[in-house]
Amino acid sequence: MATRTIVHSDPEALIQSASSRLLERLSHLQSSEGVAQLCLTGGRIANRIYRGLAEQLPGSPLDGTRVELWWGDERFVPTEDPDRNAGEALAILAPSLAMDPSRVHPMPAADGNVSIEDSAAGYATELGETTFDICLLGVGPDGHVASIFPDHPSLEPTPARVLAVHDSPKPPPLRLSLSLATLNRSREVWFVVSGADKAEAVRRAQSGETGLPAAMVTGQEATIWLIDEDAASQL
Numbered sequence: 001m002a003t004r005t006i007v008h009s010d011p012e013a014l015i016q017s018a019s020s021r022l023l024e025r026l027s028h029l030q031s032s033e034g035v036a037q038l039c040l041t042g043g044r045i046a047n048r049i050y051r052g053l054a055e056q057l058p059g060s061p062l063d064g065t066r067v068e069l070w071w072g073d074e075r076f077v078p079t080e081d082p083d084r085n086a087g088e089a090l091a092i093l094a095p096s097l098a099m100d101p102s103r104v105h106p107m108p109a110a111d112g113n114v115s116i117e118d119s120a121a122g123y124a125t126e127l128g129e130t131t132f133d134i135c136l137l138g139v140g141p142d143g144h145v146a147s148i149f150p151d152h153p154s155l156e157p158t159p160a161r162v163l164a165v166h167d168s169p170k171p172p173p174l175r176l177s178l179s180l181a182t183l184n185r186s187r188e189v190w191f192v193v194s195g196a197d198k199a200e201a202v203r204r205a206q207s208g209e210t211g212l213p214a215a216m217v218t219g220q221e222a223t224i225w226l227i228d229e230d231a232a233s234q235l
């Protein structure tokens, strides 16, 4: 399926373009499908894109109650921990996007005695056969996506929809992640990548390097790389 790379002059241009594209695409999906299924990523540039989206929401046609929100990965820490991907995204979006709580699906937190394995299984049940219309993904300098890391058990083939990740190379060590198979069910995958420290990972992913997680995810209908010039500097 088609892969496009759109290079922006700097992070601000990337944020502006990605957030406008997201708003437009989600509004369009609501006209055609009723409810838009959106999978969010964590990461610095993603959070800035959510801020850009939040700024454009007042007066926009987007109906927050008809956006179904999922997460691609999560740090398995207590709900109140500032490391939680969902905590930050929701703190940014909630003030300007009136959502239907039954359509907001943060991954489980490490509250109480619940094990990470049971949490992964629970999220897999909640997710069921959901197909994301849009799946946003950041990319780490090592080429990781969601919490699937190179040379790590999280990359091993599995029928699971959701992974309980132990010993993550990037802290914190315990994480939940959608599996490659789940990510690859997405209709559209949008990689959002900024910065020179990601340039090598972008090049390796786009050359289709075997064993690099970022090279192993594509959308069923489209794969779009939204990147800035620094991230594109090795292409």
Ligand SMILES: O=C1O[C@H](COP(=O)(O)O)[C@@H](O)[C@H](O)[C@H]1O
Pocket (backbone or CB within 6 Å): 041, 042, 043, 044, 045, 046, 073, 074, 075, 085, 137, 138, 139, 140, 141, 145, 146, 147, 170
């Ligand atoms: O730990 C994580 O890191 C990646 C990349 O984050 P960034 O700040 O380098 O953009 C992110 O995609 C992932 O969701 C997150 O859990």
